[in-house]
Amino acid sequence: MHFMKDMADNSHKLNIPTASRVLVIVPAYNEAGTVGRVVAEIKGVFSGLEILVVDDGSVDGTAAEARSAGARVVELPFNLGIGGAVQTGYRYALEYGYDVAVQLDADGQHDPADLPRLVGPVAAGEADLAVGSRFLAPNGYRAPFTRRAGMLLLSLAVSLLTGHRFFDTTSGYRAAGARVIEMFAAHYPADYPEPESLVAVRRRGLKVVEVPVGMRSRQAGFSSITPWRSVYYIVKVLLAVFVSALRGREEAEDEWERRRIPFDCCR
Amino acid sequence: MSGNGAVYLLTVVVSLGLLCLIIDLIRRRQLKEKYALLWLATALVLFVFAVKRSLVEMLAGALGIYYAPSALFLLGFLFMLALNLQYTVMLSRQSERIIRLAQEVGLLRRRLEELAAGPGDVAETHSDPHDACGVTNEV
Incomplete structure (x- = not known):
C-alpha cells in the first residue's frame, strides 16, 4: 500500500505532458439534474480536457443539458447499460486518437478535482490504467456494511486471480492509456463491467495502479444497486471474473473491427 | 401394433x-x-x-428402454435442449451485434453533427478527427 501513499503525496507535482490528448468519458442515463454541473466542474479543473458525454438513451433531456454545458455528446439510440455506454466512449477515444481516456460518472459522486491524480500516471507512461480507489483516501468512503462485504469479496477474488492487490475493484472512476483504450474498444463487459475488465487488463500484462480519490454522495438520482440486485451482482461478477481468467491471453480478433473500414487518415 | x-x-x-x-x-x-x-x-x-411405429419400438429396444414412448420423450427432450442452447448462443451474438450497431449509430451521428457544424467550429473545439493525425495538440 505504501507506493500508493507516495503517489497521493506527490500528486500535486505530477505534470501532465502537454502533448497528451485527454478525453473524459461521462456515461449518463437520465442525469439531467447533475450532468451540467459535472461537465462545468471538469472544465474548471483544467482547460485542455475534452469531455464526451455518452447519453445512454435518456428521456429527461440529459443530452441537451450536457450540450449547453459545453460537452460533446454522443446520443445512443436506446439504453445499452453502463458497459455499452462506456465502451462507446472508448471507441470514440480510439477513433480520434486520444492518449488518455478517463471515465467519470455523471451523477456527481466522482470529484473532478481528482482528475490530475488519475491522468498523471497514465500520461507519464507509469501505468496503463489508473483506478480511483475510494478506500485509499484518508477520510474515505463509508458504504453500508453489506455492500462493503460484497466489495471486499470482489476485491479478494480479483486480487487472487490477478496476483495484484486491489482495494476497490468496482470503481467506475479510472483513466486508461492507449493500450487499454484499444482493448476496451474491442471488448467490454455489458453490465457491472469494472471488476471483470480489471482482470482482463491484468491478464494482458498491463500495469494497473490504484489512486486514492474522494467520493461524494450522489447529488441526485438513486444507486442502481438494490439489496437483491447486489446478490445477483456479486454472483454474476464473480462468475464473470473467473471466466475471464479462463480466457486465453489472446482473445479472438474482433469480428467487427476486422470488417470495418476506418475513415481516419492516419490508421 | x-x-x-x-x-x-x-x-x-x-x-x-x-x-x-x-x-x-x-x-x-x-x-x-x-x-x-x-x-x-x-x-x-x-x-x-x-x-x-415399429421403428420407435426398435429404437427403444436398441437403447434398452422398456417403455417405447419414453425413448421418444428422451430424444425429444435432448433435441429441445440442444436447440435451446443453440438459440441462446445466437441470441447472445445478436445482442452483441445490436450493441455494436447502436454505438456505431451514436458515433456516426456525432460525426455528422461535427461535419455539419463546419470547419470554424471544428477548429475551435478541435473535434476534427484529422487532428488526431497531428503529433501534438494545444492542450
Missing part, C-alpha cells in the same frame, strides 16, 4: 401438418435456409415415426 386407434391418426395428421407448415414457411422465405434444413429433417423424422 401400428394402425390402431385415434392416436395413430392424430400423430400422422399432426406430423404431416407440421411438414406442410415448414415447407410453406420455406416457400414464403420466413425461415432461413440454415434452419430450414434442420426443421425439415425434424418434421420428416416425426412423420416417419408416426407412420411406422
Whole structure:
C-alpha cells in the first residue's frame, strides 16, 4: 500500500505532458439534474480536457443539458447499460486518437478535482490504467456494511486471480492509456463491467495502479444497486471474473473491427 | 401394433401438418435456409415415426428402454435442449451485434453533427478527427 501513499503525496507535482490528448468519458442515463454541473466542474479543473458525454438513451433531456454545458455528446439510440455506454466512449477515444481516456460518472459522486491524480500516471507512461480507489483516501468512503462485504469479496477474488492487490475493484472512476483504450474498444463487459475488465487488463500484462480519490454522495438520482440486485451482482461478477481468467491471453480478433473500414487518415 | 386407434391418426395428421407448415414457411422465405434444413429433417423424422411405429419400438429396444414412448420423450427432450442452447448462443451474438450497431449509430451521428457544424467550429473545439493525425495538440 505504501507506493500508493507516495503517489497521493506527490500528486500535486505530477505534470501532465502537454502533448497528451485527454478525453473524459461521462456515461449518463437520465442525469439531467447533475450532468451540467459535472461537465462545468471538469472544465474548471483544467482547460485542455475534452469531455464526451455518452447519453445512454435518456428521456429527461440529459443530452441537451450536457450540450449547453459545453460537452460533446454522443446520443445512443436506446439504453445499452453502463458497459455499452462506456465502451462507446472508448471507441470514440480510439477513433480520434486520444492518449488518455478517463471515465467519470455523471451523477456527481466522482470529484473532478481528482482528475490530475488519475491522468498523471497514465500520461507519464507509469501505468496503463489508473483506478480511483475510494478506500485509499484518508477520510474515505463509508458504504453500508453489506455492500462493503460484497466489495471486499470482489476485491479478494480479483486480487487472487490477478496476483495484484486491489482495494476497490468496482470503481467506475479510472483513466486508461492507449493500450487499454484499444482493448476496451474491442471488448467490454455489458453490465457491472469494472471488476471483470480489471482482470482482463491484468491478464494482458498491463500495469494497473490504484489512486486514492474522494467520493461524494450522489447529488441526485438513486444507486442502481438494490439489496437483491447486489446478490445477483456479486454472483454474476464473480462468475464473470473467473471466466475471464479462463480466457486465453489472446482473445479472438474482433469480428467487427476486422470488417470495418476506418475513415481516419492516419490508421 | 401400428394402425390402431385415434392416436395413430392424430400423430400422422399432426406430423404431416407440421411438414406442410415448414415447407410453406420455406416457400414464403420466413425461415432461413440454415434452419430450414434442420426443421425439415425434424418434421420428416416425426412423420416417419408416426407412420411406422415399429421403428420407435426398435429404437427403444436398441437403447434398452422398456417403455417405447419414453425413448421418444428422451430424444425429444435432448433435441429441445440442444436447440435451446443453440438459440441462446445466437441470441447472445445478436445482442452483441445490436450493441455494436447502436454505438456505431451514436458515433456516426456525432460525426455528422461535427461535419455539419463546419470547419470554424471544428477548429475551435478541435473535434476534427484529422487532428488526431497531428503529433501534438494545444492542450
